[in-house]
Amino acid sequence: MELNFPIEGMSCASCAGRVERALAAVPGVRSAAVNLASESARVQGEPGLTAQAVGAAVARAGYTVPQQDVRLSIGGMSCASCAGRVEKALRAVPGVVEATVNLATEQAAVKGFGAGVDVAALVSAVEKAGYRASAASAPQSGAAPGIGADTMQLAIAVALTVPLVTPMAAGLFGIHLMPPAWLQLLLATPLQFWIGARFYRAAWGALRAGTGNMDLLVALGTSAAYGLSVYLLFSGGAPAGHLYFEAAAFVITMVVLGKWLEARAKRQTTAAIRALQALRPDIARVRRAGGETEVAAAALAPGDEVVVRPGERFPVDGLVLEGDTHADESMLTGESLPVAKRPGDKVIGGAVNGEGLVVARATAVGAESVLARIIRAVEDAQAAKAPIQRLVDKVSAVFVPVIVAIALLTLTAWGIATGDWSAALLNAVAVLVIACPCALGLATPTAIMAGTGVAATHGILIKDAEALELLHGVQVVAFDKTGTLTAGKPRMTAFVEAEGSRDRQLALAAALQQGSDHPLARAVADAALGAGIEVPAATGSKAVPGLGVSAQVGALQLVLGNARMLEQHGISTGPLAAAAASYEAGGATVSWLAQLAPEPKLLALAAFADTVKPESAAAIARLRKAGIRTVMVTGDNEGSARQVAASLGIDEVHAQVLPEGKAALVAGLRAQGRVAMVGDGINDAPALAAADIGVAMGGGTDVAMHTAGVTLMRGDPRLLADAIDISRLTYSKIRQNLFWAFFFNLAGVPMAAFGLLNPMIAGAAMAFSSVAVVSNALLLKRWKPKEVRHE
Numbered sequence: 001m002e003l004n005f006p007i008e009g010m011s012c013a014s015c016a017g018r019v020e021r022a023l024a025a026v027p028g029v030r031s032a033a034v035n036l037a038s039e040s041a042r043v044q045g046e047p048g049l050t051a052q053a054v055g056a057a058v059a060r061a062g063y064t065v066p067q068q069d070v071r072l073s074i075g076g077m078s079c080a081s082c083a084g085r086v087e088k089a090l091r092a093v094p095g096v097v098e099a100t101v102n103l104a105t106e107q108a109a110v111k112g113f114g115a116g117v118d119v120a121a122l123v124s125a126v127e128k129a130g131y132r133a134s135a136a137s138a139p140q141s142g143a144a145p146g147i148g149a150d151t152m153q154l155a156i157a158v159a160l161t162v163p164l165v166t167p168m169a170a171g172l173f174g175i176h177l178m179p180p181a182w183l184q185l186l187l188a189t190p191l192q193f194w195i196g197a198r199f200y201r202a203a204w205g206a207l208r209a210g211t212g213n214m215d216l217l218v219a220l221g222t223s224a225a226y227g228l229s230v231y232l233l234f235s236g237g238a239p240a241g242h243l244y245f246e247a248a249a250f251v252i253t254m255v256v257l258g259k260w261l262e263a264r265a266k267r268q269t270t271a272a273i274r275a276l277q278a279l280r281p282d283i284a285r286v287r288r289a290g291g292e293t294e295v296a297a298a299a300l301a302p303g304d305e306v307v308v309r310p311g312e313r314f315p316v317d318g319l320v321l322e323g324d325t326h327a328d329e330s331m332l333t334g335e336s337l338p339v340a341k342r343p344g345d346k347v348i349g350g351a352v353n354g355e356g357l358v359v360a361r362a363t364a365v366g367a368e369s370v371l372a373r374i375i376r377a378v379e380d381a382q383a384a385k386a387p388i389q390r391l392v393d394k395v396s397a398v399f400v401p402v403i404v405a406i407a408l409l410t411l412t413a414w415g416i417a418t419g420d421w422s423a424a425l426l427n428a429v430a431v432l433v434i435a436c437p438c439a440l441g442l443a444t445p446t447a448i449m450a451g452t453g454v455a456a457t458h459g460i461l462i463k464d465a466e467a468l469e470l471l472h473g474v475q476v477v478a479f480d481k482t483g484t485l486t487a488g489k490p491r492m493t494a495f496v497e498a499e500g501s502r503d504r505q506l507a508l509a510a511a512l513q514q515g516s517d518h519p520l521a522r523a524v525a526d527a528a529l530g531a532g533i534e535v536p537a538a539t540g541s542k543a544v545p546g547l548g549v550s551a552q553v554g555a556l557q558l559v560l561g562n563a564r565m566l567e568q569h570g571i572s573t574g575p576l577a578a579a580a581a582s583y584e585a586g587g588a589t590v591s592w593l594a595q596l597a598p599e600p601k602l603l604a605l606a607a608f609a610d611t612v613k614p615e616s617a618a619a620i621a622r623l624r625k626a627g628i629r630t631v632m633v634t635g636d637n638e639g640s641a642r643q644v645a646a647s648l649g650i651d652e653v654h655a656q657v658l659p660e661g662k663a664a665l666v667a668g669l670r671a672q673g674r675v676a677m678v679g680d681g682i683n684d685a686p687a688l689a690a691a692d693i694g695v696a697m698g699g700g701t702d703v704a705m706h707t708a709g710v711t712l713m714r715g716d717p718r719l720l721a722d723a724i725d726i727s728r729l730t731y732s733k734i735r736q737n738l739f740w741a742f743f744f745n746l747a748g749v750p751m752a753a754f755g756l757l758n759p760m761i762a763g764a765a766m767a768f769s770s771v772a773v774v775s776n777a778l779l780l781k782r783w784k785p786k787e788v789r790h791e
Helices: 013-024 051-060 080-091 119-128 147-171 181-195 197-208 214-235 245-269 271-277 370-383 389-418 421-434 438-457 465-471 502-512 519-530 563-568 574-585 616-625 638-648 659-672 682-690 702-707 718-753 759-782
Strands: 002-006 029-035 040-045 067-075 096-102 107-113 132-135 283-288 291-296 305-308 317-322 325-328 339-341 358-364 460-462 476-479 491-497 539-544 548-553 556-561 589-597 601-609 629-633 652-654 675-679 693-697 710-712
Touching: 002 051, 002 107, 013 029, 013 040, 013 051, 040 051, 051 096, 051 107, 067 119, 080 096, 080 107, 080 119, 080 197, 107 119, 119 132, 147 181, 147 245, 181 197, 181 214, 181 245, 197 214, 214 245, 214 389, 214 421, 245 421, 245 759, 271 370, 389 421, 389 718, 421 718, 421 759, 438 460, 438 465, 438 718, 438 759, 460 465, 460 718, 465 693, 465 718, 476 659, 491 502, 491 519, 491 574, 502 519, 502 548, 502 556, 502 589, 502 601, 519 601, 556 563, 563 589, 574 589, 574 601, 574 638, 616 629, 616 638, 616 718, 629 638, 629 659, 638 652, 659 675, 659 682, 675 682, 682 693, 710 718, 718 759
Parallel strands: 476 629, 476 675, 629 652, 675 693, 693 710
Antiparallel strands: 002 040, 029 040, 067 107, 067 132, 096 107, 283 291, 283 305, 305 358, 317 358, 325 339, 460 710, 491 601, 539 548, 548 556, 556 589, 589 601
16 A cells, blocks of 8 residues: 655755654555655555554654544444444545544544545545445534435335234234235335335445444344245245234334434534524625625635624624624623623624624634634534443444344244244344344434533533543642633732832833733733833843743843743842732732843832632632632742632642643642643643643633633633533433443343344334433533523
């Protein structure tokens, strides 16, 4: 086999050589050639060589292979073994790194090398495995495809089955209404070979692939009952009342009914996606050349000025240029109250404009908008496979062959022991039917889809199924302070100069902070603006993570930062040390303004006070009640950190921690149990990655949101407790579903083998198990955050 793929990060010939040597060392690689000019590689290997092994070798060499994501719609799957077979077929396609198939959504998520994964090759691989595939399209808000045809087939199946089953039920009361044998044959035949054709097609595909699935079990079981009835009818071996057409007909009808109910129920699990899709307006009103023009919302570009009238949805993310209004962002952030918007404020595409006419400049459109990212996050979470699903996959891989063996053993044992081969065959049919593993395949994905969907509607974005599964077992939560537990909008409460005039030093401090969106920088700028001070220009501004900022203002080289920054440059806090200690003891954060050149010296200190969010105390209380230990990890000073921690009841405090120190500290906390880290800034990203599960505040930076497994779409720390709550409920539903799925199979198969279930009862139980699993998962849609429940 041959793999061609791009490589990122190479800068010289030695890089290419290092990659070539790493690739040549991979077992199964016959030759490897790296082209530095095109930044690509070509690998020739044995048939068993995998893209995962090749990608891992490139990573070990210190470089990366860019990956593309492809999503496919898969048709014809009926159980977990089908999903496993499709995954296996997709992973065998050259260039595929990973493939995950979701039985509930009937979609496959495929990761492949660069642009080298051919969708046509993926579709062909799925079709060779016996299923249908096509490029996935976005969920629609209309009716599910094929629902009308499925309903018609179900109605016909019921109409054909009732005349066969009703006389049998009447016979239990001594009433004999069984129709003639020829009429039974006429009713059962279209059921078996027209309505049931789907089972034969899927079973044949499975056999061609050398595996088995639910359809194979149904096809074998119903064919056996139908075939035995035909044999008895034409051989004269039994009167009309002892034929078994009704058993085959009833099983097929119950399976079709179960699939129909499943489709309706599964559709409800994707309601969150469809609701979010519906928030996108089709038309936008753009102001151009002094007039307004209506254009397709998809055609908008950053910088366009969009006019939004009262009651309309914002078509894009943007900044308000003109007008005052309120925006209803409840479907995006879970915020129940409209949010005031005025010039300079951000608006989110999909939010409803309230009472005012607004003009906004587009800042993010299409796939880069907040709404698009929310939809993408929910889709990815619903498509992902939870770690607990691996157990189901292992069982499903051997399930169907084992059941067929048990059915053959049942047939042989009953036939030899009793000599009644008709009864033996019916018991074997019951084994095949009751064992259909539909519920097993639906148990996990339906719960994940329902849980992540309802969480998204309340402002909690769960990145993937693994994040959902990890979150339920969190034992320690580490919080950043500023912007997470506090409002993140500090004000400057004091400015003390060491020398010179106060206005001059404040002007220098404001100059250093020009262009920065850090909360302390905004506080300095606001103070200078309020004092009417003219701020000089600064050049060469450079942020030093965890310390502060440096810049050139005229002939002066200046720094503004914390005490550690002064220590690095050997500058003493001198006469202002006592004042700083007093401010810090009162809970304030102190920053120092110092001059490095022409000569090092201290210029001034600034003290800042931040307010604790009113929701923070309730969030900490709920976490402690749930048995979760809370820790504060902040770069702020000891006095400010301890005052906030004491007011909230936080168990453990770590202050004056640098960004890299945060990551190391969070890693150390994992010795106490599973750790979640909550933050909102770029400096929190390493700690978010170091934790078992990272949680980003939605008002924070994109870096934090991309690193985190969970994003809270509004800055309310109570949402963390809600996220843990929905995670625990979802995981509980998964365990309940798996219990019932295994229970139906483990209890039903022995009962059928010992003759305690006839095929009709087995068919009804099998259909009920699938519907029960999906319905149980849908109960999660009733979940609401605690504060909403108590309103």
